Amino acid sequence: MADLSALNSAGTEPAGGGLLGARTRAQCASLLRMRWQMQSHAFRTTQGAMEFGARLVSYLVYGAMGLGLGVGAGAVAYQLAAGNMWQFLPIEFWVVFFIWQMIPVALAAFQEQFDLSFVLRFPVSFSAFYALYLVFSLSDISTIVGGLCSLGILTGIAIVRPDLALWVVAALVAFGLFNLLLVRLILAWVDRWLAQRRTREIASVVFLLLLLSLQLFNPALYEHGRGGPRRMYWVMHHVQPYAETLITAQQWLPPGLAARAIGTAAKDQPVKALESLSVFGLYLLAVGGLLGVRIRADYRGEELSEAPSRKEKTVEKQGWLLNGSGPIAAVLEKELRTILRSMPLLYAIGAPLFMVLIFGSMLRNGGSTPSGHIFVLALPMCVGYALLGSSQLVYNNLGTEGYGIQLLFLSPTPVRRVMLAKNLFHGVLFLLVAVFAGVLAILRLGWPDGTMLLATAAWILFALPANLAVGNVLSIIMPHRTNLSRLKKQRVSASSALLSLFVQLILLGVGGTVFGIAIYLHKMWIAVPVFTVLAFGAIVVWMRILHNSDAMANSRRDKLISVLARAE
Amino acid sequence: MLFLLKMQNAAIQTHSLTRRFGELTAVDDVSFTVAPGQFFGFLGPNGAGKSTTIKMLTGLLEPTSGSIEILGQTFRASSLEVKRQIGVVPEGMALLGRLTAAEYLRFVGRMYGLDRETVNRRTEELLEFMQLANERKKLVTDFSHGMQKKLALAAAVIHGPKILFLDEPFEGVDAIAAGMLKAMLQGMIQRGATVFLTTHVLEIVERLCSHVAIISKGRLVANGSLEDLRAGVASTLPGEESSRKLTLEEIFLSIVGAGAEEPAQELSWLT
Incomplete structure (x- = not known):
């Protein structure tokens, strides 16, 4: 009898070899080829x-x-190297570090998160899975932007001090790898934590504490701004010891270590430079290890969900959340329950608010200088930015239906009525986000002029129906399924995201133009009637689109069902 | 009684129903009638056009040509009154994963226009009947496949439909639950409802259905009572074979399996 075992393994790449093994490389290449083929096939449809x-x-x-940021980073690095001001290099590294880490948070609603769980059915080793995870991270926007900034720093320093090029490359490679790993680590762990109720509650408490702590800073900074030089001296006197400790401590944190490695190499202290790089290596191992723990769980097929504990056996009488039987x-009730049980949706809505909270103070004239005057358009800018988070929900309002989309066409309820209910829900959400963003902006920047407040409210009245009108059209013609349970499994339609961003920019542009004219004429009140008229027009368009939504949805039934009712 | 039934409008009637996807004709000129109170089995091999047909019959897909009448009324996607009379367990089950079973049933009930009291009462009854009452706090997404099927079936009947369309309703359902569901469906038939069933499990069709239609490569190749089909196939068999009582599997294979091609070669490397 023939030995079939040899026959079965014939033609397969040899196993082993870790991250760089033949099988891993073949699997990486196969996945990339598959992505390319899928992209090529996409051209079959418009x-x-x-x-x-x-x-x-x-x-x-x-x-x-x-590229813009990279050129800026290069110019700064050039100046620092030319002026031998190595002590300021950590500041640049910290700025790049924050840009690198903040982009995924800011663009969470717009950026597709890759999901590799489907490769688990194949004989993929853990090291290959890890490698794939990193390879797919390379196409992240944060990696591209951060990488270009790093390239700028390298160019800036190398022009002045070519002898440092190798040290700079070593420091930047470590810095880049660290950022790459940290971004994935944060996303992976946030995704895991937010999938569990207990940790989600902890995250909420941390967020609230952060909010309160920032509010405690605010009055101090205001007081300091108003108190003149004497007050400033008082603040500096009290803050200086902490600042010095902070400066010392940051030298041993990754961005500081990368800068220290370059700075000490520039001062002909190669041992200290090597020491910095070695400590950096430990950070890389730690971050890589922690990411490995999370990826290992994914590798084992762990899937977390909103399931309550099995111990909860008591039967509660679950009442109706909203009155009315229609x-x-x-x-409305279904939408509310869905959003409250989906962390990715709450995250998409909350992340811009978080950014308003953190970076709101930058909208003073003179940046974060507390004495700067409040930028006149700070309030509408904060509100407009915060609304970007809910726009993904408004512009893809059928995305949360999943298989339930079939019910939309099976039930005797007209599509326009379902759309109306969704619009009502999203409208309320939109207004809540706007009010919350406004409150955050006011807390960070102080109370705005009354006319500006009124004008911002009028702009929201225009932006809301305009968004809903465009959202209804895009939801029907460019739907994509929203993954309600995992951040990293989002399918984001690039065309839909770009279009929604484009519409947002138009709405912001219209707002900006009206505000600009009002400021130019020194008559801010003019913005109120103009926005009111625009709001009336937007409402008419929204109602017209709503009226036609039955015909639009019915003519695209096949596509809506095939896109939304498919396995996640 | 039979005479009265015949006098009534057909529960389902299609005329030259056709659906094309580009160059592919998935359903080709299909015409059939389902009488009220019939348990109708719609069979066919994979890719024959069963799901496409059921999607057209329930308003999920627009026919390229031909027409559909449900309870005597022309059926289109906009026929809301007709939709009120039908219940569907579609291919993907149309569930909302982020709701609990009770919340989902109440949602569906309200979408079908039931009042609050009726929705609450029927929800409780259906949860008890489907043995899902103890899973009250679990989200639908965490249900097993069989539990999801039971919930989908509960949602399809909550508004008391006159016609029930079922696409593979027993797939993944355990034997105990399947027996319970069969009893429920037979009870509905006895009370005058019509059931249109597609499944690959021929034993179920043989046991439950009074009438069967078979579709193959988009065309209707057989339609009639089980006895008619049996007699038709038997008449083509030689000698003693023709007097034997054929199973539905034999009938099915005889009708659609005759043209099936033998594999071109054996997969010798497969252990």
């Missing part, structure tokens, strides 16, 4: 081609943004 175009435009925009009340 939307696929549009999707590719939108993706290209997105990358060009982010690339241009990264379909509108039913959809």
Whole structure:
């Protein structure tokens, strides 16, 4: 009898070899080829081609943004190297570090998160899985922008001190790898924590504490701004010891270590430079290890969900959340329950608010200098930015339905009624986010002029129906399924995201133009009637689109069902 | 009684129903009638056009040509009154994963226009009947496949439909639950409802259905009572074979399996 075992293993790449083994490389290549083939096949449909175009435009925009930041970073590095001001280099590294880490948070709603769980059915080793995870991270916007900034730093320093090029490359490679790992680590752990109720509650408490602590800083800074030089001296006197400790401590943190390695090498202290790089290596091991723990769980197929503990056996009488027995009340209740149980959705809405909280003070004239005057358009800018988070929900309002989309066409409820209910829910959410962002902006920047407050409210009245109108059209013609349970499994349609961003920019542009004219004329009140008229027009368009939504949705039934009702 | 039934409108009637996807004709000129109170089995091999047909019959897919009548009324996606009379367990089950079973049933009930009291009462009854009452706090997404099927079936009947469309309703359902569901469906038939069933499990069709239609490569190749089909196939068999009582599997294979091609070669490397 023939030995079939040899026959079975014939033609397979040899196992082993770790991260760089033949099988790992073959699997990486196979996945990349598969992605390429999927992209090529996408050209078979108009939307696929549009999707590719939108993706290209997105990358060009982010690339241009990264290039701008890279040139800026290069110019700063050049100045520091030329002036031998190595003591300031850590500041630049810290700025790049924050940009690198903040981009994924700021763009969470717009950026597709890759999901590699589907490769687990194949004989993929853990090291290969880890390698794939890192390879796919390379196409992240944060990696592109951060990488270009690092390249700028390298160029800036190497022009002045070519002899330092090798040290700079070593420090930047470590710095880049650290950032790459840390971004994935944060996303992976946040995703894991937010999938569990207990840790989600802890995260909420931490967020609230952060909010309160920032509010404690605010009065101090205001007082300091108003108190003149004497007050400033008092603040500096008290803050200085802490600042010195902070400066010393940061030298032993990754961005500080990278800068220290370059700075000490520039001062002909190679031992100290090596010491910094060695400590950096320990950080890399730690971050890589922690990421490995999380990826290992994914590798084992761990899937967390919102399931309550099995111990909860007591039967509670679950009442109706909203009164009313009609379909509108039913959809409103369903939307509310869905959003409250989906952390990715809450995260998408909350992340911009968090950014307003943290960076709101930058909208003073003179940046974060507390004495700077409040930028006149700070309030509408904060509110407009915060609304970006809910725009993904508004512009893809059927995305949360999943298989339930079939019910939309099976039930005797007209689509327009379902859309109306969704619009009502999203409208309330939109207003809540706007009010919350406004409150945060006021807390960070102080009370604005009454007319500005009124004008901002009028702008929101225009932006809301305009967003809902465009959102209804995009939801029907460019739907994509929203993953309600995992951040890192989001399918984001690049064309839809780009279009929604484009519409947002138009709305912000209209707002900006009206505000600009009002400021130019020194008559801010003019913005109020103008926005009111625009709001009336937007409401008419929204109602018209809502009226036609039955015909639009019915004519695209096949596509809506095939896109939304498919396995996650 | 039978005479009265015949006088009524057909529960389901299609005329030259056709659906094309580009060059592919998934359903080709299909016409059939399902009488009220019938348990109708719709069979066919993979890719024959069963799901496409059921999607057209329930308003999930627009036919390229042909027409559909449900309870005597022309059926389109906008026929809301007709939709009120039908219940569907579609291919993907149409569930909302982020709701609990009770919340989902109440949602569906309200979408079908039931009042609050009726929705609450039927929700409780259906949860008890489907043995899902103890899973009250679990989200639908965490249900097993079989539990999801039971919930989908509960949602399909909460508004008391006159016609029930079921696409593979027993897939993944355990034997105990399957027996319970069969009893429920037979009870509905006895009370005058019509059931349109597609499944690959021929034993179920043989046991439950009074009438069967078979679709193959988009065309209707057989339609009639089980006895009619049996007699038709038997008449083509030689000698003693023709007098034997054929199983539905034999009938099915005889009708659609005749043209099945033998594999071109054996997979010698497969252990």
